[in-house]
Amino acid sequence: MHLEEARLIDLEDVSKTFRTPGGEVHALDHVSLRVEPGEIFGIVGQSGAGKSTLIRTVNALEKPDSGTVTVDGAVISQLKGKELREARRRAGMIFQHFNLLSSRTAQANVELALEIAGTGRSERRHRATEILELVGLSDRAGAYPAQLSGGQKQRVGIARALADNPRVLLSDEATSALDPETTRSVLDLIRRLSRELGLTVLLITHEMDVIKRICDSAALMEHGRILEHGPMDELLTTPGSRLAAELFQLGELPDSRGTTIIDVTFTKQTSSEPVIARLAREQGLDVAILGAAMETIHDGTQTGRTRLEIPAATGDQVEAALTYLRSQGLFVEVVR
Numbered sequence: 170m171h172l173e174e175a176r177l178i179d180l181e182d183v184s185k186t187f188r189t190p191g192g193e194v195h196a197l198d199h200v201s202l203r204v205e206p207g208e209i210f211g212i213v214g215q216s217g218a219g220k221s222t223l224i225r226t227v228n229a230l231e232k233p234d235s236g237t238v239t240v241d242g243a244v245i246s247q248l249k250g251k252e253l254r255e256a257r258r259r260a261g262m263i264f265q266h267f268n269l270l271s272s273r274t275a276q277a278n279v280e281l282a283l284e285i286a287g288t289g290r291s292e293r294r295h296r297a298t299e300i301l302e303l304v305g306l307s308d309r310a311g312a313y314p315a316q317l318s319g320g321q322k323q324r325v326g327i328a329r330a331l332a333d334n335p336r337v338l339l340s341d342e343a344t345s346a347l348d349p350e351t352t353r354s355v356l357d358l359i360r361r362l363s364r365e366l367g368l369t370v371l372l373i374t375h376e377m378d379v380i381k382r383i384c385d386s387a388a389l390m391e392h393g394r395i396l397e398h399g400p401m402d403e404l405l406t407t408p409g410s411r412l413a414a415e416l417f418q419l420g421e422l423p424d425s426r427g428t429t430i431i432d433v434t435f436t437k438q439t440s441s442e443p444v445i446a447r448l449a450r451e452q453g454l455d456v457a458i459l460g461a462a463m464e465t466i467h468d469g470t471q472t473g474r475t476r477l478e479i480p481a482a483t484g485d486q487v488e489a490a491l492t493y494l495r496s497q498g499l500f501v502e503v504v505r
């Protein structure tokens with residue numbers, strides 16, 4: 170792969186401090202992050218973690234105090250004037266509250282993005298029609314935002330963001346104002362567009378479900394720092410991963426009763442149920458399922474965690490059970 174292509178979104182040692190009456194706030198504290206071409210990368214974290222500041226450095230709405238931000242080969246954090254405006258066109262952005270102009274139809278909202286980019290009138294019309302079709306809104310092109318549902322408004326937002334053919338889509342809590350079903354359909358649309366157009370997507374969210382549903386990779390942010398990041402499969406099988414535990418919550422541990430408790434993580438390739446049944450049968454163990462958190466992800470496969478309790482048994486029996494589960498390709502952590 171060409172070197173520049175491999176650096177589609179690349180933050181290197183980026184810091185940003187705000188001086189407020191209450192003191193200094195380190196919104197970004199030496200953040201380094203790389204998003205691979207074509208992947209959907211989610212950043213999750215509590216309010217105030219620094220997510221918005223991070224995404225704002227990627228479309229140059231915020232200038233870092235130090236470090237570099239590269240987008241599609243351009244070091245966006247160092248550009249000015251015309252060059253900066255040009256580079257900004259490489260990334261489209263969607264927002265929680267859609268940010269559509271209420272006085273313009275869906276079609277005219279999409280065309281506005283192209284007008285600003287200097288595209289001619291007939292080309293604007295053609296492109297807006299094309300992209301509205303791609304997001305499934307052809308029949309609503311003449312509707313005003315007030316006549317559209319939340320999901321439809323976000324589809325217009327997506328069409329507007331992609332009208333100028335950017336290679337990167339930035340999403341700032343794009344589904345936070347939508348109900349769960351609409352959220353799923355908008356996320357699925359983003360996933361489809363990412364695959365069809367080869368789009369790289371960087372999204373920020375405080376919702377773990379968003380990460381589970383569409384992300385290839387994710388990062389956990391806290392106090393301006395990235396605590397963990399990586400491909401989802403790797404995160405889920407990292408011992409002690411906070412992100413994995415938060416993504417697939419298994420609840421509190423029961424009171425100690427001399428048993429062994431293990432968390433079994435299964436990713437795409439396998440489902441845990443038949444394996445657990447076989448474990449009970451073949452090893453003669455009366456295994457109890459204490460909790461399970463599963464998600465059917467975008468490609469229809471299941472990912473999740475199961476918490477098992479193995480009855481008071483000899484060390485050898487527990488060891489044999491762990492060996493068996495691991496031999497089935499499952500990731501196993503002894504919790505207690």
Ligand SMILES: Nc1ncnc2c1ncn2[C@@H]1O[C@H](COP(=O)(O)OP(=O)(O)OP(=O)(O)O)[C@@H](O)[C@H]1O
Nearest residue numbers: 187189194196214215216217218219220221222223
């Ligand atoms: N322009 C600003 N001036 C002063 N402080 C700011 C500014 N922008 C952000 N901050 C502070 O920087 C920290 C990170 O804010 P940021 O908005 O990036 O977090 P966030 O994770 O996106 O949270 P939220 O989801 O609530 O927006 C917060 O403490 C915030 O108050």
